Structure formats: C-alpha cells, structure tokens
Amino acid sequence: MSIVDVHNHLGGWSPDAGQTLEELLSKALELNLHGVAISDHYDADVDCYPNEDPWVFDAKKYMDAFYDLRRLPSRRKPGDPPGFLISVELGWTEAVTDELRNLLHDNPFDYGILSVHYLDRNDPFYDKQEVYQESLSDTYTRVINIVADSAEAVPEARIIGHYDFFSRYATENRSKMFYWHAPDAFDRLFRIMHENGQILEINAGTIDSLMRNKGYSLKDALPDKDVLRRYRELGGRFLAFASDAHYKTQCGRLMRPTLAYAASLGFRDWAWFEADELRFTRLQTV
Numbered sequence: 420m421s422i423v424d425v426h427n428h429l430g431g432w433s434p435d436a437g438q439t440l441e442e443l444l445s446k447a448l449e450l451n452l453h454g455v456a457i458s459d460h461y462d463a464d465v466d467c468y469p470n471e472d473p474w475v476f477d478a479k480k481y482m483d484a485f486y487d488l489r490r491l492p493s494r495r496k497p498g499d500p501p502g503f504l505i506s507v508e509l510g511w512t513e514a515v516t517d518e519l520r521n522l523l524h525d526n527p528f529d530y531g532i533l534s535v536h537y538l539d540r541n542d543p544f545y546d547k548q549e550v551y552q553e554s555l556s557d558t559y560t561r562v563i564n565i566v567a568d569s570a571e572a573v574p575e576a577r578i579i580g581h582y583d584f585f586s587r588y589a590t591e592n593r594s595k596m597f598y599w600h601a602p603d604a605f606d607r608l609f610r611i612m613h614e615n616g617q618i619l620e621i622n623a624g625t626i627d628s629l630m631r632n633k634g635y636s637l638k639d640a641l642p643d644k645d646v647l648r649r650y651r652e653l654g655g656r657f658l659a660f661a662s663d664a665h666y667k668t669q670c671g672r673l674m675r676p677t678l679a680y681a682a683s684l685g686f687r688d689w690a691w692f693e694a695d696e697l698r699f700t701r702l703q704t705v
C-alpha cells in the first residue's frame with residue numbers, strides 16, 4: 420500500500436506503548452507501506468497529571484536515537500524498505516502552547532500531530548465523571564472547540580490527531596462522534612485547518628476501540644461520513660492515515676477498509692510531511 424502511516428508510538432518513549440522500532444518497521448515492511456512515522460507523546464501540561472509527571476521525552480535524545488535512520492518516502496525506489504519519518508504527538512492545552520511551538524521550532528521533526536487528550540485537565544479515561552457530565556452533544560461540542568483552539572494556537576502543527584478521541588471513553592455505548600453532535604464547532608475547526616494548511620487524521624485506534632469496547636461493527640465504527648463530507652466542503656482535500664499503534668502488529672491496522680471507505684467519499688490523496696513539506700500519494704485503486 421503506497422501510503423504513509425503517520426502516527427505510531429514506541430516503548431521507552433511513550434509510557435503507554437510497548438513496541439520496539441524493529442517491530443514497527445518489520446510490520447510496515449510486511450504491509451509494504453510507503454512509509455511509517457514515530458510520533459511519541461509530548462503531553463507537557465504538568466497540571467493534567469496528579470503526580471506532576473507529564474508524558475514528555477527529551478527531543479535531543481530522540482533525534483540522537485532516530486534521526487540517522489530517517490528515510491524519505493518521496494525518495495523511495497522500487498524494492499526499498501518503507502520510508503521512516505520522525506514526528507511527535509503534541510498533547511495540547513493552552514498552558515503549553517509556547518512550549519509546543521518551541522519544540523517544533525527547535526527540533527527537526529518532520530511534522531507535529533496536534534492532539535487533545537484532556538478536558539479541563541481531566542482525563543477521559545480516569546475522570547469519566549468530570550468529563551462526561553453533559554449530553555454527548557454538549558461534551559463533543561466543547562471538545563471540538565478545544566481541538567479548534569489547538570489548531571489555531573499551534574498553526575505550525577500540520578496534522579490534527581484523533582478529533583474523535585473522546586468517543587472512545589464515554590460512558591454511553593453508542594458513543595461514536597457525529598457531525599450533528601457539534602456542527603458549528605466542526606465548521607470552525609475545518610475553517611481554521613484550511614487557513615493553516617492542516618490535515619485531518621483518520622485514527623484507526625478510535626475505530627478499533629469502538630469495535631472492541633463498544634460493540635460497533637466495522638462499518639458503524641468508521642468515522643462519520645458527514646464529518647468527512649464537511650471537511651471536504653470546507654477545503655479539506657487530504658487525509659492522513661494513522662494506526663496510532665502502541666504495540667506490535669497494530670501498525671497499519673484497519674488500513675484497507677479505512678482507505679476504501681474514504682475513497683467512497685471522494686478522498687484519494689493520503690498525505691504526510693517530510694521536514695514540514697506536504698507530500699501525498701493518490702490512490703488509483705484501494
């Protein structure tokens with residue numbers, strides 16, 4: 420498959436991950452991906468962590484460990500192994516805006532992925548009572564407005580990660596996020612993204628989570644078509660595929676059905692960034 424899986428985590432760098440680089444690369448090779456990226460957590464807001472031990476890593480050490488292994492997908496020749504890129508998943512709260520912007524400015528990441536993992540510094544997994552107090556529409560409207568705030572605050576981050584993260588942990592079983600939950604917030608987000616040249620990620624981790632934990636069928640777990648349709652109407656041409664793999668064998672998960680579904684909605688251009696430059700492959704067939 421000639422696409423790049425833009426979002427994956429490694430044990431030792433992300434506290435919730437358990438795969439080695441060798442395991443990730445061997446799965447990417449098995450799937451004949453065009454490329455794969457590592458994007459470990461950089462959740463810097465200490466106030467989100469009860470023990471004030473945020474999920475950050477030393478970017479200099481990261482580059483020392485991985486930069487020499489970088490292989491650009493755009494320079495890949497037939498028979499070459501998949502490309503390898505270095506990204507970072509930026510956990511945004513307003514308090515860390517400058518820190519995240521400086522991190523991208525000061526280090527040669529290929530691109531940053533912006534993610535919102537907290538609502539008012541509450542964790543949707545551990546603090547469900549605090550996070551899911553209101554209707555899903557009200558909660559998701561707040562969340563998508565925060566995602567929009569993040570996109571506005573860190574315009575140099577090129578990919579907007581898992582907009583639907585909070586649908587994984589809601590107490591309701593039918594918790595999938597739909598456009599109708601938050602139409603104005605989605606419109607605001609997509610307008611900001613278009614202005615900034617930011618690309619929407621389809622996160623297979625959310626699809627997988629809805630299937631495993633909420634009993635959704637694959638068809639029903641795929642992202643809401645109206646979200647993607649509206650993204651397109653407001654200028655979104657590219658998508659990025661993210662397996663958000665934390666463990667071996669998760670790289671490339673649900674890729675084919677996700678790509679086929681997106682193609683049915685008119686999306687064929689799958690993007691990634693190399694040293695901040697947009698690259699993409701156009702799928703002729705899926």
Ligand SMILES: [Zn+2]
Binds near residue numbers: 534581
């Ligand atoms: Zn995340």
Ligand SMILES: [Zn+2]
Binds near residue numbers: 426428508663
């Ligand atoms: Zn992630």
